[in-house]
Structures are given as C-alpha cells and as structure tokens.
Amino acid sequence: MTISSPHNPRLKHLRQLANRRRERDRTGHFVAEGEDLLAAADAAGWEPVERFAAAGSGLDGVAVEPELLARASQLGSGTRALGVYRWRWSAPAGPRCVYLHGVADPGNVGTVLRGALAFGAGSVALGPGCADPFGPKAVRASMGAIFAVPVARVAGVEEVPGPRVALVARRGEPLDAGAVPPDASIVVGAERDGLPAEVVEACEHVAHIPIATESLNAAMAATVALYELHRMARG
Ligand SMILES: C[S@@+](CC[C@H](N)C(=O)[O-])C[C@H]1O[C@@H](n2cnc3c(N)ncnc32)[C@H](O)[C@@H]1O
Secondary structure, eight states: OOBOOTTOHHHHHHHHHHHOHHHHHHHOEEEEESHHHHHHHHHTTOOOSEEEEETTSOOSSEEEOHHHHHHHOSSTTOOSEEEEEEOOOOOOOOSSOEEESSOOOHHHHHHHHHHHHHTTOSOEEEOTTOOOTTSHHHHHHHTTGGGTSOEEEOSSGGGSOSSEEEEOTTOSEEGGGSOSOTTOEEEEOBTTTBOOHHHHHTSSEEEEOOOSSSOOOHHHHHHHHHHHHHHHHTO
C-alpha cells in the first residue's frame, strides 16, 4: 500500500523527528535521507526502525507518493529514500578522541564526524552546548560517518581519555612540534567563544595550528589536527 495522505501519522512523525530535537530526545529516533546515507547505514550494520521510498522508485521501504516524501524531506531537492534509526551513544574512546565544547553548529558537528572517520579517531565526544549529532544537518554533513564513528555525550573534558590537547589559536606549542602524543584526545572550542579557561587548564597540552590568519573554524581546526596526529601516528 502506498502512503498518499499528508496526514498519515508515520509521515507526521517523520517530519517531527527531522524538525524537533525534543521529539528525537523523546523517542531516541532520528532520520537519515538519501540513498548514499542509507547505504552507509547498511554498510555499518545499522538496521532501520522504518524505511520509506518514493513510490515507483523500486527502492526498499514503505512506498510514499513522491511529492509527499519530498515534503517530508529536509533536502531542497527532495529525496527518494528516507530511513528512521535508533540513535546509539558510546563511551568516549581513543585514539584521537575529539572532544567538542560548545560547538553549536550542527554542520560543524557533522563535519567533525566526517574528519574523525577519515583519520581514524576512536570517537567524538560532545560536551555542554553542542548541537545534536542526530539532527538532520549534522547527519547530512557527516556524509554517513554518524553510522561509523562512536559518538559520546559527556559532562566535561575530564571524561575523555588523556592525554588531552587543548587546541587554542596562537597559544601553546605548534601542534607539529612533536610534544603532543599522536593518540592524544583533541579538545576544540566554540565557534565564537573558543575554549573556557577551565577546560584548557584540565588538558595536559595546549597547542595551536600555525596559520596566517586569526583562527580556523572549529571543524577545520579539528580536521587539520586529526590529520597532523594521524600522520604522526603513522610515523
Ligand atoms: C573559531 S575558533 C574560536 C575562536 C575564538 N574567537 C577564540 O578566540 O578561541 C573555534 C575553535 O577552533 C579551534 N581553533 C581555531 N583555530 C585554531 C588554531 N589556529 N589552532 C588551534 N586551534 C584552533 C579552537 O579550539 C577554537 O576554540
């Protein structure tokens, strides 16, 4: 049977999951859109709670009239496939655990997940004030890494494995100077305010990425640092 009413309760739930963090928190469910993301979920062994596909597309899932599925989609171009998944939280783990503090932009959180997968980070740990990694923008920016990288929720930097390196523009050692162990956890601050002093003080190392400008975006800084430590780890 094809879903053809915009008032269908399953479609309504889908829209609520995408639009409201409260609904994701209440159910522990989130939405991933598009064939590439669903393939990434399959490859990582994630079973969908429910899967929807545009009627006539030949794709797996409950058939939905294409224009209704497009309306439930967060993508400007619409989508042919959508999956609902149960979220998974892990414990923070190394090597190169990335701890984010106050990173409120979901695109940055997703991009950090993508970098974490690329450079073999053991997990991404989200501290206070971070965006929901299971929100639609973060899931999309992760390009499927949300299904492959363990994600942890922590109350503070003390919970991530040491040694920890606070990344602070223009402070401490240059990251490539060799003082920071390649498996260290990487600590990254908020887009506007950076890292609070007490978070920096809780870290064993303070380091900067030498640059010609004031600072990098939080996700860029995390990715460059991951690249550098990963390179060092490979000798
Ligand atoms: C946009 S920056 C924050 C800028 C903020 N105005 C400050 O003074 O820290 C966001 C985060 O990216 C990291 N970051 C940015 N540029 C960096 C650099 N050159 N070296 C090390 N970390 C950097 C830091 O962790 C920082 O907290």
